[in-house]
Amino acid sequence: MTTTARVATDRDTEDPAQSEGTLRAWAVQSMVLTGRQVLVLFRDRATVLQILVVPALTMVMFKVVLGDAIGSATGSNSAYGTVPLVILVSAMFGSIASGVRLNQERATGLLGRLYVLPINRAADLTSRLGCEVVRIVITSVLLLIAGLGIGFRFTQGPLAVLGILGVALLFGLAFSTFVLTVSVSTRPSVTLVPLLSLFSSVLMFFNSGFSPVDAYPAWLQPIVENQPMTPAIEVMRAMASGxxxxxxxxxxxxxxxxxxxxxxxxxxRGYRKAATAR
Structure with missing residues (x-):
C-alpha cells in the first residue's frame, strides 16, 4: 500500500465522534449513552412504578386527606400547591433511584468497563443527567394531567405548561447533580437511600406546598421561604393560577x-475515583 493510500485509509477510518477529547465526541457519545440509560430505566418495572404511579397516587391522597383543611386555611384551591409539590418530590425521589442504580453499576464493575472505553470521560455522567431530563419531563406531564382530575387548571394559557416544565427541570437537574455527586463520592458500603430520603423528606414537609410560609413558626419562616422547593412551588403556582x-x-x-x-x-473527580477503584 502506498503512503498516499495509507493516509487516505487512515482518514476514512478516523471518526471525529470517536476521538474522546473533542466536543463532538462528548455530544454524540452522551446522546448514545442517554439512550442506554433511558432503556435501563424503563425496563425496571419497580422503578417505573415508583416514579410514575406512586407520585400520582400520592397527589390524590394529599388532595383527599389534606385538601379541605389546606383550602380552608389558605382560602385557595390546594391543588395549586399539591401538584407542584408532588412534581418536585417525584423529581427528587427519581434522582435517588438513579443514584442507587449508579452505585449498583459501580459494584458490578460496569462503571469501570465504561470508563476504560475510548469515550469522553464526561459522557457517562452527562448521559445520566440526560436521562433525568427525559424522566422529569415525562413524569411532570403525566402528573399535570393527573392534576386536572383534582382541580388543577392552567388559567394563564398554554405557555404556562412550558414554564412549569422548565422550573421542574431546573429543580430536578440541580437535585440530580447533587445526588450523582453524593453517589460517586461515598463508599459503596454507605447506604444512600436512607440518607438522601431523609434529606428529601425534610425539604418535602417544610415548604409552601402544604401551607403558606407565614403559617410556620417565625424562626422557621426564613428557612422555609428560601429553601429550594418553596420558590419553585411558588413559581409553578403563579404560572398556573396567576x-x-x-x-x-x-x-x-x-x-x-x-x-x-x-x-x-x-x-x-468522584466518578473517576469510583470507576477506577478496585
Whole structure:
C-alpha cells in the first residue's frame, strides 16, 4: 500500500465522534449513552412504578386527606400547591433511584468497563443527567394531567405548561447533580437511600406546598421561604393560577446554578475515583 493510500485509509477510518477529547465526541457519545440509560430505566418495572404511579397516587391522597383543611386555611384551591409539590418530590425521589442504580453499576464493575472505553470521560455522567431530563419531563406531564382530575387548571394559557416544565427541570437537574455527586463520592458500603430520603423528606414537609410560609413558626419562616422547593412551588403556582413570578424564579435559577457549579468538579473527580477503584 502506498503512503498516499495509507493516509487516505487512515482518514476514512478516523471518526471525529470517536476521538474522546473533542466536543463532538462528548455530544454524540452522551446522546448514545442517554439512550442506554433511558432503556435501563424503563425496563425496571419497580422503578417505573415508583416514579410514575406512586407520585400520582400520592397527589390524590394529599388532595383527599389534606385538601379541605389546606383550602380552608389558605382560602385557595390546594391543588395549586399539591401538584407542584408532588412534581418536585417525584423529581427528587427519581434522582435517588438513579443514584442507587449508579452505585449498583459501580459494584458490578460496569462503571469501570465504561470508563476504560475510548469515550469522553464526561459522557457517562452527562448521559445520566440526560436521562433525568427525559424522566422529569415525562413524569411532570403525566402528573399535570393527573392534576386536572383534582382541580388543577392552567388559567394563564398554554405557555404556562412550558414554564412549569422548565422550573421542574431546573429543580430536578440541580437535585440530580447533587445526588450523582453524593453517589460517586461515598463508599459503596454507605447506604444512600436512607440518607438522601431523609434529606428529601425534610425539604418535602417544610415548604409552601402544604401551607403558606407565614403559617410556620417565625424562626422557621426564613428557612422555609428560601429553601429550594418553596420558590419553585411558588413559581409553578403563579404560572398556573396567576401571581408574581420574577423574584421566586430568580431564586430557582440561583439555587440551580449554585448547586451545579459546586457539584460539577466533585462529581467528575468522584466518578473517576469510583470507576477506577478496585
Amino acid at each position: 401571581g408574581p413570578i420574577t423574584a421566586n424564579l430568580i431564586k430557582v435559577i440561583i439555587w440551580t446554578v449554585v448547586v451545579v457549579v459546586i457539584c460539577a468538579v466533585p462529581a467528575l
